């Protein structure tokens with residue numbers, strides 16, 4: 001595909017960033033690439049002190065009220081209240097107006113669905129009819145429309161303070177075989193991190209599944225492409241930008257064989273597993289009728305009940321199932337807005353965590369949310385879970401799901417909290433809009449006053465949002481192109 005005009009080059013972006021950093025003093029950078037120097041003569045990475053934030057949430061109880069020090073791509077030091085960094089810094093960013101958080105992490109999404117937001121025919125429908133109406137529309141997805149959809153979803157997430165996003169892409173109609181490759185390109189252009197899951201559907205209507213024939217693939221095609229993508233893109237270890245996971249869509253759209261073979265491949269290649277599970281009672285009934293099993297028994301029967309797996313939604317579990325999930329270390333992506341919109345139910349998040357289940361947050365696909373806003377999703381999670389557990393559920397607990405919990409759900413130990421050695425992924429919010437006026441506790445104000453946009457976002461030591469904007473992204477042009485693609489896919493004229 002040709003490079004879209006919406007984007008400028010990474011070099012231009014870097015120049016733009018430096019011109020945007022008027023309040024940050026910088027030292028000159030050597031023209032010689034550091035990677036060309038022998039290790040012994042490489043300069044130490046420059047140290048940036050993000051100084052004295054208005055407030056800070058570290059997600060681990062550590063004191064960083066004096067700020068944090070970034071060295072290169074990672075956090076090297078937390079500065080306690082009233083103290084200075086242990087050694088001098090090259091640059092300082094005065095964060096006196098900012099509430100500082102670890103970068104938010106989204107654990108469940110379907111980026112392509114930004115093309116079918118607030119679509120009238122499914123605006124008021126529960127999951128199964130919602131899906132059956134949307135499948136034929138989604139079957140018209142093209143590389144161009146997908147690329148626009150991914151850019152919109154990621155840009156929206158980034159502006160809401162999200163630095164790492166998982167996407168569950170399971171649609172590969174003819175011509176869109178390279179959907180995940182295309183997503184990789186957009187993630188890299190925006191400078192975020194992503195866990196891109198190679199989704200799949202192989203159980204079409206004529207085989208007793210839910211999706212139409214045109215949207216499903218043969219098992220051997222799914223498995224071969226999964227292995228190709230892992231080999232080509234998956235990065236293991238700290239600082240990974242792209243990770244690939246395997247994600248058969250749901251019990252009602254894949255066969256048990258593909259589930260089992262995906263689990264075996266994940267074990268062999270050391271990647272994670274993701275699927276939708278226990279989202280609705282309709283799904284539970286489907287599993288009972290088709291497999292003679294409840295959802296967790298089904299999961300167990302295909303080799304997925306383990307700590308390699310994170311589940312989208314995870315709502316309809318009984319006490320025994322929660323205990324089994326906890327013992328196995330299987331994680332859950334809680335998607336409160338989607339669950340409310342489709343009236344799917346309320347996940348038992350506090351009980352899941354008490355049992356040992358890592359819980360993260362997901363905005364879910366944009367046809368069931370329909371916003372890709374992580375800080376607002378944390379607010380929704382707080383309020384939905386307070387309805388179940390009471391008003392003493394702390395604000396910080398919801399922020400913990402959006403950061404440390406989400407990192408655990410994605411199997412990552414290098415992001416999701418502010419601590420020495422963690423990646424320098426940050427979300428910083430100001431409280432100078434009308435909605436915050438009169439607020440007292442700055443961290444609580446983020447959720448209680450409905451913060452919806454970060455002022456600054458850093459990923460791996462690089463500013464990706466500056467003054468509430470993504471440097472180099474022509475949002476107006478992107479919206480115009482994406483809106484046109486959304487009209488086309490619904491009309492069926494592509």
Ligand SMILES: [Zn+2]
Nearest residue numbers: 276312364365
């Ligand atoms: Zn989903």
